[in-house]
Amino acid sequence: MNEDPAAGLKRDVGEAAARLVEDGMVVGLGTGSTANFLIDALGRRWAEGLRFTGIPTSIRSEERARKLGIALSDFGRHPEIDLTIDGADEIEEGTLNLVKGLGGALLREKIVAANSRRMVVIADDSKLVRHLGSKAPVPVEVTPFGWEATSHRLGAIGARVQPRRDPKGDFFVTDGGNLILDCVFGPMEDAPQRERAIRDIVGVVECGLFIGRAEIALLAGPNGVHTVGRGT
Numbered sequence: 586m587n588e589d590p591a592a593g594l595k596r597d598v599g600e601a602a603a604r605l606v607e608d609g610m611v612v613g614l615g616t617g618s619t620a621n622f623l624i625d626a627l628g629r630r631w632a633e634g635l636r637f638t639g640i641p642t643s644i645r646s647e648e649r650a651r652k653l654g655i656a657l658s659d660f661g662r663h664p665e666i667d668l669t670i671d672g673a674d675e676i677e678e679g680t681l682n683l684v685k686g687l688g689g690a691l692l693r694e695k696i697v698a699a700n701s702r703r704m705v706v707i708a709d710d711s712k713l714v715r716h717l718g719s720k721a722p723v724p725v726e727v728t729p730f731g732w733e734a735t736s737h738r739l740g741a742i743g744a745r746v747q748p749r750r751d752p753k754g755d756f757f758v759t760d761g762g763n764l765i766l767d768c769v770f771g772p773m774e775d776a777p778q779r780e781r782a783i784r785d786i787v788g789v790v791e792c793g794l795f796i797g798r799a800e801i802a803l804l805a806g807p808n809g810v811h812t813v814g815r816g817t
């Protein structure tokens with residue numbers, strides 16, 4: 586198995602973010618390899634006596650947190666979340682707008698982020714980009730019915746579209762039973778408008794552009810973890 590070269594940095598930032606959680610909070614638990622380090626660190630804090638309620642953003646994160654004994658609840662019972670901590674595939678300098686969803690959990694992640702008082706994004710500093718779309722495609726979750734037509738419409742607004750497949754070559758199916766179309770737009774100077782254009786297409790369930798959601802980013806680099814706010 587290939588070792589993730591950024592694993593150490595992801596661990597550092599996951600552990601730093603776990604220190605933001607306080608007793609009594611309702612906490613959105615992100616998805617992905619960085620969020621896994623956060624969940625593991627929260628599991629250790631739980632064992633030491635910290636008590637909070639976790640709202641997982643995917644079945645994978647739910648299973649991981651449950652194994653560590655963390656109390657979980659469903660979003661319907663806690664529609665107001667104090668703090669969500671989640672990873673990202675790209676973080677735009679200055680705006681902290683994000684591309685998310687290469688891990689396939691973007692719909693729940695966006696619902697949880699949209700209903701959180703604060704969202705903190707955690708990543709190694711290779712995820713910081715000048716413009717979203719520089720390195721990552723924009724994942725777009727679509728209904729299985731009519732996905733070809735939806736794909737065509739995404740192509741018409743400038744995307745090079747690749748349906749996501751699982752390791753066996755079948756369509757990747759999200760926790761919500763939908764498909765993902767990975768859309769390459771190249772570097773975008775107009776991500777907010779692009780998000781609206783994507784979401785206007787019938788058949789699109791949600792898109793992996795997170796505009797104005799993250800309040801701060803914790804970024805890990807060789808010199809440690811530092812905090813970046815919007816506009817800096």
Ligand SMILES: O=C(CO)[C@H](O)[C@H](O)COP(=O)(O)O
Pocket residue numbers: 615616617618619620671672673674684685686687688689690691694
């Ligand atoms: O959006 C996500 C999952 O849907 C992840 O947060 C994103 O893919 C980052 O993952 P990783 O921490 O493994 O690099």
